Amino acid sequence: MARPHEIAFPAGKRARRYLAPLLPAAAIIGLVSLGAAPSFAMEGKQLPAPAIDEPASQGATDTAVLAGGCFWGVQGVFEHVKGVTSAVSGYAGGGMAQAHYADVSTGATGHAESVRITFDPGKISYGRILQIFFSVAHDPTQHNRQGPDEGTQYRSAIFPISAEQAKIAKAYIAQLNSARVLEAPVATTIEPSRLFFPAEPYHQDFLARNPTYGYIVVNDLPKIENLKRLFPNEYRADPVLAPAER
Template sequence: MTTSCNIPGLEVPRSRFPDPEQDLDDSAGAAHVVLAGGCFWCVEAVFLAINGVTFVESGYAGGSADTANYEAVCGGQTGHAEVVDVHYDPSKVSFGQLLKVFFSVAHDPTQLNRQGHDRGTQYRSAVFYETLEQKRVVEAYIRQLDAAGVYPEPVVTRLEPLEAFYPAEAYHQNFAAQNPYQPYVMAVAAPKVEKLEKTYSDYLKPDYRNDDTA
C-alpha cells in the first residue's frame, strides 16, 4: 500500500449525496454487508465509527481459500479483493445509510481497480451481495447517484455474489486504531475518518472519540 490516495467526496457537499430511494426492511434483526473499497484498513476505520455498527472485520472475498492471505492477495492475481464485513443493527442504522457512507466517504466509487495510488484488482470497488435484495438496493442507488451527477465520472462499483468471506490476519484487524501514526494510516485512513466526522457527525456513535487518528 502506498502513502497517498484521493480523498473521495471532499469537494462534494453532503447535500449532493441523496439518501437511497430504496432500502432494506429493518425488521430482520442483525445484518451485515461485505464491501470492497481499496485498503481495508481505511474502510474499516470509517465504518467502526458509525452508530449501529456492531462489528467490522477486515478480510478477503472473490477468490479461493488457498489464496486468502495478504501476501498472495497483494500480488493481484488471486481474484480476491480487500474487503470489510460490516455487521450492524438495522434498528439504528440502515443498509442504505451504510451505502451512503460507502459511496461518499469510504472510497471513490469512480475508480475501478484502484484507489488513488493503490492499484490492482485487489483494490477494486465492489459490493459483495449476499441476497438479491441487497443487490437490488445497491443497483438502484448507483443509478440514483449517476442520475444526480454526484461525481463527474460514472460509478463503476461492481456487484459480486458473496461466495465466501475469509478473515484477514489478526494484525490487520482494527489496524488504524492500533497504529494511528503509521504513515499510510495518517495519510489515507485518517482523512477519511475526519471527513466522516465533519460530514456525518449525526451518524457517529454517541461515545465516539478519534483523538488518535483525526
C-alpha cells in the first residue's frame, strides 16, 4: 500500500481531508480543542439497541453495507468489532463503470463511500451492527456531510441486502426518532438493491496502516476510542484486516 504522501488524490477532492497531514497530529488536536465544539465523532453517543433484530444464527455469515462519510473511519471502527470477519471499503449506490475514486469524488456518480461488513450472526447481530454504526461510526443526523467532508458521496445510508435487513433498519430509525435520543432526526436513508464495489487497495485498512495521519487522528481515532468506551464487550484491540480484492 502506498503511504499517504505518495497517493495522487484527485485535484477536485476537498483539500481539508488531505492537508491535515501537513501539520503534526498534536498540533491539529490542539487547534481543534481551541476552536470548535466537540463533534459527534469526538464524543459518540451510546444509543439504545434495536427493538427489532435478527435472531442469532450459528454456522453462517451475513453482510451489512453501510455508508457514513469517509470510508476510512467506518472501516476502521468495524475492523475492531468482535464477530466481524471482514470490513472492506468501497462504493455503493451507483454503477460499476464509475466505481472508481476519481469519479466518485466528484459527487456526480450516485455512489457513496461505503463499507461492506461481513460478520458472524452467531456472535453479533445485524441490529448491533446498526447500533454501533449510529452510536460511534458516524453522525446519523447529518445526511450529505460528515466532519470536514461534504457531498452526496459522503451521505449517511444503509444498503440492505435483504427485505429483513430493510425492515430492521427502518424500524430502528423510527425507534430512534420516536425516542428523541438524538439532537435532530435521523437523516440516514435506506437504499435497497444496490451493488457494492471494493475501493482501490490504497484505501483498504487506511486507519490501521496510517494511525498518525492527520485526518485519521482528528476525525477517526476518536471513533475507535468511543467504540472501546461505549461497547467494551464488542471491542477488540487487534483489527481484522480487509482481504485483497482489487
